[in-house]
Amino acid sequence: MIEFSHVYKTYSGTVHALKNINLNIKKGEFVFLTGPSGAGKTTLFRMISAYDRPCSGHVQVGNYKLNEISAKEIPTLRRSIGVVYQDFKLLKAKTIFENVALPLEVRGEGETVIRKKVNEILDRVGLVYKKGKCPDFLSGGEQQRVVIARALVHQPGVLIADEPTGNLDPHLSEEIMDLLENINAQGTTVLIATHDHNLVKRRNKRLVTIKDGELSEGAA
Amino acid sequence: MSKYINHILSSFKTHPTIQLTTIIVLTGTYVLISTFFVAKSNIDGVLSSWGEKVRLNIYLTDSATDDDINKIKSKLSKLKKFSPAEYVSKEQAAKNFMASMAQSAPDLLNNSELGNPLPASLELSIKSSTSGAEHLKLLKIAAESIRAFSGVEEVSYGQGWVKNYSDLVSGFKNSSYAFLLLLILGSMLVVSNSIRSSVSQRLEEVEVLELVGATQSMIRTPYIIEGMVLGLITSILAIMGTYLLFLWQQSIIIKEFDLITFGGQFHFLNLMQILGVISLGVSMGAAGSYFSVSKINTGWAAAKRTNGANWQ
Incomplete structure (x- = not known):
């Protein structure tokens, strides 16, 4: 489902964000990615969501080879993935409802379907009563839940979440993790980056660790 | 929307x-x-x-026959960008001249020795729908095609003025x-x-x-x-x-x-x-x-x- 083969990513100067990454995640797997800040977690996630491209090596997500992907295929790939960005990437001028509806709108869904699905997912993350508000009027934890709702609303085949519980209290973190496990149980491949080692231990899932741009299986 | x-x-x-x-x-x-x-x-x-004032004058020889004039007219009728040719006889040309000179030289009208030196002519102008920049080219082509006809003495269209006008346009x-x-x-x-x-x-x-x-x-x-x-x-x-x-x-x-x-x-x-x-x-x-x-x-x-x- 997700495959990295000898992937390198270098940013300006000689900053090696990723070094010879080899990773294979099967369809329907639930994987945690841990590592210290600046280790390369976000860069790895950016490769998967076609946010960025590798300098060398091969990345394949589903049937899409990201090194060879054409400009026309990029939107199709991105529509099949749900992404929880660490910096949220919510549109401040739009309401919560409109932000969550975006993935459905770009897929050309009708208004009735959009209203039904958006209300359902906002209900699941406990924010349906704030759907008319703009992101700036929500707390950090609430904004994070909006991003999770946006990533899940179109029932993607792959869900990648960069620190999805980073701004949530322990109780809400567990609820969100339950939600993500439910999504995974329905067949969605889930990859989660987190600092929270307790959370990882409690869930007993596959763990990969990244440090200084290098990947290893299990805890570091 | x-x-x-x-x-x-x-x-x-x-x-x-x-x-x-x-x-x-x-x-x-x-x-x-x-x-x-x-x-x-x-x-x-x-x-x-200004362009509408440009006229092509075909001056005919005194010996030009009706047949010569008809042949020239027939040729002119094929020039689509020109208005139909107007025939001005020697007498008409003299009358026009006299009328135009009536004020500046009234004695001229009474001079019987003067005779009529003016030739008969055919006059035509370019249609107003034609672009000013085309005028010189059209007039040159028309003049060249008519000049060789029997009965034609001279073809004139104010060459210098038309060239300046075409350059300006x-x-x-x-x-x-x-x-x-x-x-x-x-x-x-x-x-x-x-x-x-x-x-x-x-x-x-x-x-x-x-x-x-x-x-x-x-x-x-x-x-x-x-x-x-x-x-x-x-x-x-x-x-x-x-x-x-x-x-x-x-x-x-x-x-x-x-x-x-x-x-x-x-x-x-x-x-x-x-x-x-x-x-x-x-x-x-x-x-x-x-x-x-x-x-x-x-x-x-x-x-x-x-x-x-x-x-x-």
């Missing part, structure tokens, strides 16, 4: 200064273009009225097209810069739309429509502004340049020209928007911004 209207309204709401500046600058540009069309159209009118045509091109490029640049500012302010929106899988047309269409609406509004404002200028200057120009004596009449743009200016505004708006938004919406807007110039 409502989402495009919302996009435009939100653009005006969030960047009123940029939008207002664009409207003022673009309206100014289209006023220049409209004024240019008004001037060109009126100058064309004056030049055409060609020069005006070329310089006016160059000026128009310059204005069009300028207006495109203004729209492009304005939309680029608008898109730059909304870079985040373009990024998020790209990341959730919006296609290029989904992202670009609202901006292109915004450019078209800007073009439409500003070109209509420009037409109204130019009309006010026209009303204000009309009497002064007619008086100063004495256009009536040339048979010309100072007039504003006709409906087709007005539609042309509006279409130009809308097209420039669409093109300017397309160029600026396509520079940002590459599919990798977020990566480019995050990684800067070293993005690869």
